[in-house]
Amino acid sequence: MKVEMKQKIHKFIQNGMYILLDINSGAVHVVDKMIFDIMDYFDGENDGEVLAELAGKYAEADLQEALEELHYLMKIQQLYAPDLDVPPTFKQKGLVKSLCLMIAQDCNLRCKYCFGDGGSYGQERAIMSPETGRKAVDFLIEASGPRKHCEMDFFGGEPLMNMKTVKAVTEYVRQREKETGKKFKLTLTTNGILLNDENIKWLNDNEFSLVLSLDGRKEVHDAMRPCVGGQGSYDKAVANFHKCLDSRKGGDYDYRGVYTYLRGTYTKNNMDFTKDVLSMNDEGFDILSMEPVVLKDSPLGFTDEDLPRISEEYDKLVEAYLERWRKGKGFFFFHFNMDLSNGPCVAKRLSGCGAGHEYFAVAENGDLYPCHQFVGREKYRLGSLDEGVTDQHWPQYFRESHVLNKEKCRDCWARFFCSGGCHANADLFHGDIRQPYETGCEIQKKRLECAIAVQAIMKLEKNK
Amino acid sequence: MKHIQTVNQPTLQLTRNSGGCGECQASCQSACKTSCTVGNQVCESKK
Numbered sequence: 001m002k003v004e005m006k007q008k009i010h011k012f013i014q015n016g017m018y019i020l021l022d023i024n025s026g027a028v029h030v031v032d033k034m035i036f037d038i039m040d041y042f043d044g045e046n047d048g049e050v051l052a053e054l055a056g057k058y059a060e061a062d063l064q065e066a067l068e069e070l071h072y073l074m075k076i077q078q079l080y081a082p083d084l085d086v087p088p089t090f091k092q093k094g095l096v097k098s099l100c101l102m103i104a105q106d107c108n109l110r111c112k113y114c115f116g117d118g119g120s121y122g123q124e125r126a127i128m129s130p131e132t133g134r135k136a137v138d139f140l141i142e143a144s145g146p147r148k149h150c151e152m153d154f155f156g157g158e159p160l161m162n163m164k165t166v167k168a169v170t171e172y173v174r175q176r177e178k179e180t181g182k183k184f185k186l187t188l189t190t191n192g193i194l195l196n197d198e199n200i201k202w203l204n205d206n207e208f209s210l211v212l213s214l215d216g217r218k219e220v221h222d223a224m225r226p227c228v229g230g231q232g233s234y235d236k237a238v239a240n241f242h243k244c245l246d247s248r249k250g251g252d253y254d255y256r257g258v259y260t261y262l263r264g265t266y267t268k269n270n271m272d273f274t275k276d277v278l279s280m281n282d283e284g285f286d287i288l289s290m291e292p293v294v295l296k297d298s299p300l301g302f303t304d305e306d307l308p309r310i311s312e313e314y315d316k317l318v319e320a321y322l323e324r325w326r327k328g329k330g331f332f333f334f335h336f337n338m339d340l341s342n343g344p345c346v347a348k349r350l351s352g353c354g355a356g357h358e359y360f361a362v363a364e365n366g367d368l369y370p371c372h373q374f375v376g377r378e379k380y381r382l383g384s385l386d387e388g389v390t391d392q393h394w395p396q397y398f399r400e401s402h403v404l405n406k407e408k409c410r411d412c413w414a415r416f417f418c419s420g421g422c423h424a425n426a427d428l429f430h431g432d433i434r435q436p437y438e439t440g441c442e443i444q445k446k447r448l449e450c451a452i453a454v455q456a457i458m459k460l461e462k463n464k
Numbered sequence: 465m466k467h468i469q470t471v472n473q474p475t476l477q478l479t480r481n482s483g484g485c486g487e488c489q490a491s492c493q494s495a496c497k498t499s500c501t502v503g504n505q506v507c508e509s510k511k
Contacts, residue, residue: 020468026476030469069465078470081477089484098490149487149508185489339506340472345483348505349476359490371492416476451504456471 005043008080010413011036014453015318021452022073023413025081028340029073030456034058035066042070044080084416086404090347094357094399096143098151099136100372103128103159103166105364109191109233111225113267113293113300119157121363121376127161128364130168135385136362137172141180153187154208155361155372160194163202170206187211191225192237192244200244207258212241215264216276216290224267238283245285261287261334267300268293271309274317281324281331289334292443294425302439311446318450322457335447336454349403352419356382356398370398373424380427398423398433406434414445485509 010021011031018036020029031039037057041050047067054063073079104127107119119125137152144150152173154166166188173184188203189211203210214237215221222232241262248260262285266273277290292310295301302310317333324330343349351358356370363375366385374380383390403409403420421444425437488508 022474024477026472026474028471028474030471032467035467066467069468072465073468073470077477078474084476084480087480087484089479089481091484091486095486097486147486151490334504337504341475342506343476344488344505344507345479346476347479347484347486348488348507351486353492354490355492358486359492459471460469 001041001043001046005080007411007413008083009039011039012449014449015315015322015457017453017456019449019453019456020079021413022079022081023416024084025078026340026343026416027073027078027081028452028456029078030460034062035070038063038066038070042067044074084346084404086350086402087346089345090350090402092399094351094354094395095145095147096140096358096360097147097149098153098354098359099140100153100155100359100361101128101133101136101159101169102156102361102364102372102375103133103154104157104162105375106161107157107191108161108193108228109158109225110228110230113224113265113295113298115294115373116157116375123363123376126364128165128362130165132362132364132366132385133165133169134172135366137169137176139362139385139388141176141182144182148181148183149185150182151185151187153189155189158191158194159188160190160199163194163199167202185209189213191233192240193227193233195240195244197243200240200247203244204247209258210244210260212237212244212260212262213264214238214241214262214280214285215266216270216273217279220270220276221264223269224265242284259287261289261332263289263291263334265291265293267295268302268306269300271306271313274313274320277317277333278320286331287334288331291335292440294422294428294437294440296428302443304439304442307439307442307446310443314446314450318454321454325458326461336451338451338455340452340455346416349416349419352402353422355423356380357395370394371424373422374427377427401434406436408436408438408441412441412445414441414448417448418444479507483507 008023012019018031020031038050041053051063105120106125110118140150159166177184187209191213215224218234221234225233227233262280264276270276273290277288280288293300321333361369361372361375368382368384369375370380382394403415406420409415409420421436421440423433425440426433426435429437
């Protein structure tokens with residue numbers, strides 16, 4: 001089989017199911033074992049070779065029938081679909097549409113895996129002033145040009161430690177929306193400690209999407225996410241999350257509009273993280289996300305040696321996820337969610353996360369960075385709210401650092417799903433945003449295989 | 465088909481020339497935030 005054809009498909013077994021993905025069309029085919037074997041040889045025009053290779057294993061008539069089906073898929077461009085190049089719809093320059101505000105570079109927790117050094121990002125602990133926040137709103141309105149939808153994420157540290165600025169910025173956003181016709185989506189990420197009744201009401205009234213941090217089981221969460229004084233934060237966080245979610249029931253809250261979901265991080269200390277996902281669900285939360293920690297040279301971080309164990313755990317999670325779904329007690333797990341028919345366009349898949357060209361972070365002092373994880377990495381400072389974008393190199397470099405320009409991504413089967421991974425992680429491990437963090441890639445690929453399989457299984461079982 | 469079940473109606477090839485409106489949500493992949501890969505997103509115009 002020709003190498004260039006091999007790079008157009010990905011076949012894998014998940015939950016005992018044989019799956020064939022056509023990379024350039026996005027078609028997902030559930031196949032039998034014979035087709036799975038045929039795809040070791042079939043390149044679209046070598047039927048004779050396939051028949052010769054598999055003659056001892058399958059009857060010729062069956063192989064002929066299978067080959068006919070594969071030729072039909074090729075005809076309708078769902079097998080060996082043409083390679084995707086940079087389309088004309090992928091504009092040369094990015095349009096900044098999303099800002100992350102470091103509302104408080106300070107935190108009331110001391111999470112063991114925090115990349116932001118307890119919220120400070122290696123700098124003095126400080127909070128953003130209302131004036132800086134308002135300048136960020138003006139910056140985004142100007143930078144987003146004709147685009148109607150803008151996004152603003154209130155982040156930290158812990159943003160609820162600086163409600164004064166959160167409120168001032170929000171008020172200004174609403175004023176500027178009326179003046180400009182723009183529509184802002186507002187999101188806030190919180191550890192929940194300060195999520196009291198007053199804050200919950202205010203966040204609901206102002207239609208904030210919320211990302212709530214919880215790591216699963218109480219013992220796991222408390223070990224990783226202690227308060228400044230060292231005591232666990234689980235009980236307080238969970239009590240507040242319940243209050244918050246209860247207050248949002250019956251409103252217009254779903255994950256695509258104004259959403260509320262819980263997210264966790266797993267580390268080397270809880271590679272049995274299925275238990276943590278299920279623990280959150282048992283606690284009554286049903287929109288969930290759980291991510292691997294990314295740390296270099298840390299006992300909590302992962303290496304390639306951990307991959308078999310992590311892979312095995314994702315298999316378990318798939319089983320548990322489907323078991324609850326089949327019983328009518330399913331939950332929403334962000335990373336298994338995938339619309340295989342209506343996913344993003346090619347241009348979006350090349351834009352990826354948008355860091356550095358569609359998405360900037362604003363440090364508490366108004367400095368601009370490609371994203372929140374780059375805050376404090378001075379090499380990547382792009383400018384400031386007062387000066388504007390003064391760096392001419394990085395925005396264009398980030399724009400062009402898409403999967404078709406990265407050597408390790410170009411031939412990877414997952415390129416149009418992950419869009420090249422996280423630039424900040426690539427920089428952390430290799431000092432180069434074009435060299436992906438390989439361990440993270442392997443975890444991502446396993447998770448994508450699980451997601452594709454979950455969607456396929458659910459579709460086929462629903463059809464029955 | 466007897467040996468193959470296609471589970472989706474893929475549209476990726478169709479979006480080579482029709483997409484790019486940019487109205488969709490940013491899709492940060494970092495673990496600490498929205499942790500969203502583009503693969504987990506739906507096209508804003510098809511919702």
